[in-house]
Amino acid sequence: MMSPSIVAEGISVEFPIFENSHRSLKKAVLNLTTGGRIGQDAGRHAVVRAVDDLSFRFSEGERIGLVGHNGSGKTTLLRTLSGVYEPVRGSLKVAGSVASLLDVSMGLDPDATGFENIYLRGILDGMSPARIRSKIDEIAEFSDLGEYLNLPVRTYSSGMMLRLAFSISTSVEADILIMDEWLSVGDAEFSAKAAQRLETLVGSASIVVVATHDPSLVERICTRKIGLEHGKIVYDESVERKPAALEVSHDPAPLS
Amino acid sequence: MSGSRTFTGGLDMDVAVIEREGGHLSGHNGRNDLLVGLRAVRVWGTLGWHDIRQRYRRSIIGPFWFTLSTAIMVVVLGALYSTLLHQEVRNYLPYLAVGLVIWQYMSSIANESCNAFIGSAYLIKQIRIPLTVHVCRIVWRNFAIMLHSVPVVVLLLIAFGRWPTWEFLLAPLGLMLLMLHGVWIGTALGILCARFRDIPPIVQNLTQVVFFFTPVMWSPEVLKDRGWVAEFNPLYHMIEIVRAPLTGRPILWESWAWSIALLFVGFAFAQYLMRRTRHRVPYWL
Numbered sequence: 003m004m005s006p007s008i009v010a011e012g013i014s015v016e017f018p019i020f021e022n023s024h025r026s027l028k029k030a031v032l033n034l035t036t037g038g039r040i041g042q043d044a045g046r047h048a049v050v051r052a053v054d055d056l057s058f059r060f061s062e063g064e065r066i067g068l069v070g071h072n073g074s075g076k077t078t079l080l081r082t083l084s085g086v087y088e089p090v091r092g093s094l095k096v097a098g099s100v101a102s103l104l105d106v107s108m109g110l111d112p113d114a115t116g117f118e119n120i121y122l123r124g125i126l127d128g129m130s131p132a133r134i135r136s137k138i139d140e141i142a143e144f145s146d147l148g149e150y151l152n153l154p155v156r157t158y159s160s161g162m163m164l165r166l167a168f169s170i171s172t173s174v175e176a177d178i179l180i181m182d183e184w185l186s187v188g189d190a191e192f193s194a195k196a197a198q199r200l201e202t203l204v205g206s207a208s209i210v211v212v213a214t215h216d217p218s219l220v221e222r223i224c225t226r227k228i229g230l231e232h233g234k235i236v237y238d239e240s241v242e243r244k245p246a247a248l249e250v251s252h253d254p255a256p257l258s
Numbered sequence: 259m260s261g262s263r264t265f266t267g268g269l270d271m272d273v274a275v276i277e278r279e280g281g282h283l284s285g286h287n288g289r290n291d292l293l294v295g296l297r298a299v300r301v302w303g304t305l306g307w308h309d310i311r312q313r314y315r316r317s318i319i320g321p322f323w324f325t326l327s328t329a330i331m332v333v334v335l336g337a338l339y340s341t342l343l344h345q346e347v348r349n350y351l352p353y354l355a356v357g358l359v360i361w362q363y364m365s366s367i368a369n370e371s372c373n374a375f376i377g378s379a380y381l382i383k384q385i386r387i388p389l390t391v392h393v394c395r396i397v398w399r400n401f402a403i404m405l406h407s408v409p410v411v412v413l414l415l416i417a418f419g420r421w422p423t424w425e426f427l428l429a430p431l432g433l434m435l436l437m438l439h440g441v442w443i444g445t446a447l448g449i450l451c452a453r454f455r456d457i458p459p460i461v462q463n464l465t466q467v468v469f470f471f472t473p474v475m476w477s478p479e480v481l482k483d484r485g486w487v488a489e490f491n492p493l494y495h496m497i498e499i500v501r502a503p504l505t506g507r508p509i510l511w512e513s514w515a516w517s518i519a520l521l522f523v524g525f526a527f528a529q530y531l532m533r534r535t536r537h538r539v540p541y542w543l
Contacts, residue, residue, distance in 0.1 A: 017541055085284050085386030088537035100284065108380050113312055125304045126385055128283040 006098030006177035006208040008060040008083060013092035015053035015078055015233075052078035053089070054233035060209050067220035067241070068213040070230035076213035077182055079230070080104060083211060084180050098177030098208065103185060107167040116151030116158075116166055117142070123170050137173055144199065145169035146192065161188055172199055179207035184219050284386040288536030292445065292529055295390020302391050306398035321406050328359060328407040332414070339475055348418040349505070355411050356501040357474040360436065363404040364443075364493070365465045370396045371444030372451040372458040379543035389532070389539060390441070393448055397440035401433075415504065425503040432499035435517050439496060442524035449531045452542045468493065492520050 052075045060066055068076045081087050082094065084102035109126070110119050120141050124134035142151055145165050147158075155163060164187045172185075187196050204210050204223055214220060220227050220241060229237040283301070286294040295302075314320035332355040340350040371393060375382060378392040451457045471491065478488035488494045495516035502509045 020542075081383070086383055086540055088540075102384075105384060109384055111308075111312075113315070114308065118308065122304065122308060125301055126381070126387060128298075128301070128387075131300075 005062045007062065007095075008058075008097075008178065008209065008211075009093075009095045010059070011057050011093045012055050013053060013057075013082065013089035013094050014051060014055050015075075015082055015087055016049040016051045016090050019048040019050060052233050053082060055092070056233070056235060057092075058228070058235070058238070060211065062208045064226055065204070065210045065224045066212070067224035067227045068211065068230060069215070069217075069220060069227060070236075074230040075233035076230055077104070078233075080180050080182055080211065080213055083178075096178070100178045100180060101171075101174040101176035101207075102180040103171050104180070104182045106171040106185065107164055109171075110155050110163065110167055112156040113154050115154055116145070116147055119155055119166065120151075120170055127174065141169045141173050144173075144195070164188065165192060168196055172196075172203055174203075176207060178209045179203060179211070181210070181212040183214055184212065184216065283388065283391075286388050288533040291388045291532050291536050292390050292441075292525070295388030295394060296441065298388065298391050298394075301387065302394035302398055305391075305395040306402065309395070309399045310402055321403065324403050324406040325409055328355070328362075328410045331358060332410060335475070343476055343480060345477075345480075352411065352414045352418060352420065352505045353477060353501065353507075354475065355407075355414050356504050357497055359404055359407040359411065360497045360500055361469065361472070361474045362407075363400055363436065364440075364496070365469070366400050366403075367397060367440045367444055368447065368461055368465050369458075370400065371440075371447045372461050374444055374448030375452045375539055375543060382540050382543060389448070389536060390445060393441060393444035397437060397444055400440070401437050411504065420506060423506075425506075425509065428503040428509065429500050432503070432517075435499060435521060436496060438521055439517075439524065442521070442528040445528040446524070446531055449535050449539060452539055453535070472497070492516055496520070 054075075056079070068079065070076050078087065080102065081104065082089055083096065084100055084104065085096070088094075109123060111122065114122065117138065120138055121134055124137065125131075129137075145151070145168075147162060147166060150158065150162065151166075155166065158166070168185055168187045185196065185200060186193055210223070212219070212224070224241045227237075227239055227241050228235055283294070283298060310321055314323070317323065319326070332351060335358070336347065336351040336354050339345070339354070340347045343350075374393050374396055375389060381387075381392070382389070447457070447461060451461075471487065472493045473488045473491075474497065478485040478494070481487060489512070495510075495513040498507075498510065498513040499517050501507065502513065
């Protein structure tokens with residue numbers, strides 16, 4: 003098998019904006035019957051180009067930090083790398099298994115118990131039941147939720163919910179790790195434990211791509227820094243590793 | 259700009275090239291989404307089963323509510339319509355029971371699959387798995403629900419003195435076909451509804467109207483020389499492949515031919531839509 007890599011050549015991602023009038027069957031039918039005139043505006047929706055003609059190559063061992071303002075296309079690029087959005091143009095080759103920590107709490111089913119959520123998530127990640135069972139204890143123990151795991155997630159406090167989501171989504175093993183902001187959860191004690199776990203996860207992945215607003219995070223873990231603006235790369239530079247920086251206590255950004 | 263790549267535009271497949279290796283579920287594209295999705299039995303099996311358990315978590319008799327409501331429906335409607343349509347109860351009740359059960363399965367597939375992708379948006383935008391998995395989840399869930407009504411049908415058959423014959427073996431085969439029909443119908447509706455939000459209410463209305471045109475409550479024989487209304491209704495044949503062997507009606511080769519032919523046409527259509535839109539669906543949600 004090839005070593006893990008991500009190669010993008012001229013990828014663009016565009017979001018079609020369907021106004022009410024555009025998203026309807028009426029327009030499409032009118033379009034059929036009236037031909038040209040209305041057709042022109044019906045076929046051409048306004049689009050937001052979130053990622054604009056990007057080319058890059060991430061290879062084994064690289065830790066890439068994506069920086070940029072809100073709306074600069076960081077998250078969209080991460081979603082594209084994780085396979086949710088397919089680029090409208092260009093070519094993207096991803097070799098290796100991908101784990102993404104985007105919106106970690108979104109996949110939870112509020113009516114299912116904590117254990118069921120762990121199980122369902124494992125199934126969605128394509129794991130075998132035996133494999134999930136082997137991980138379930140570890141996840142449960144790490145989350146520190148104890149008996150609560152037998153209760154529906156909707157009875158959890160928001161902090162507990164995040165703990166569970168964090169424990170589940172960081173239990174993965176993958177060649178390529180995609181993260182939107184450095185996750186931090188819970189009270190001081192749990193937060194320290196979580197930071198350590200994330201650190202291990204980052205350490206064991208071959209390629210890490212993390213979007214962040216935190217310059218110190220980039221300095222601490224990244225080997226390469228890519229600045230995005232309006233979906234374009236404005237700079238792409240290597241980061242000097244500061245060995246001392248590893249000891250600096252970081253101020254984690256809140257989990258979104 | 260993106261006109262040529264949106265659903266209403268032209269076929270423009272080769273612009274974006276995506277190659278993935280690694281996770282077997284994420285490594286798919288529009289071409290093999292249906293195949294990879296259908297094979298992920300464990301994923302949709304677990305999700306669908308979870309849905310059923312979830313729905314009846316706090317109910318005492320749980321999914322057997324389906325059994326009970328089928329029984330009540332069949333007995334009440336059967337008593338009423340056998341009189342109205344001058345049918346013999348011993349023939350009519352099993353006929354109605356099988357027809358209603360299958361109709362409920364098909365109409366809930368049609369209605370729920372309108373929401374197959376819209377409702378699973380939170381998953382689709384987070385994990386790359388074949389879109390077909392979300393459809394199969396719905397189909398399997400409804401199939402399992404349908405199986406809960408089997409005891410009612412069996413009881414009725416026994417009550418009216420119809421003992422199993424070799425023909426009964428055709429019924430499970432018919433049920434398998436119906437399950438597959440659910441997949442293509444669900445895929446097609448799921449995609450179309452994600453793009454055009456007017457289609458769900460249209461489907462909802464159609465299923466109500468079509469019910470009266472489909473021989474569920476009545477049999478084509480009642481229409482006498484206007485029986486062709488049923489003959490040209492593919493839904494009639496889809497029901498008949500299960501109903502005929504169970505109720506001792508003549509087994510028509512046309513019904514099987516219609517059902518199997520429609521399955522091929524349907525999957526071809528679903529495959530066409532999937533190939534064209536797999537890469538666009540997440541953007542529409």
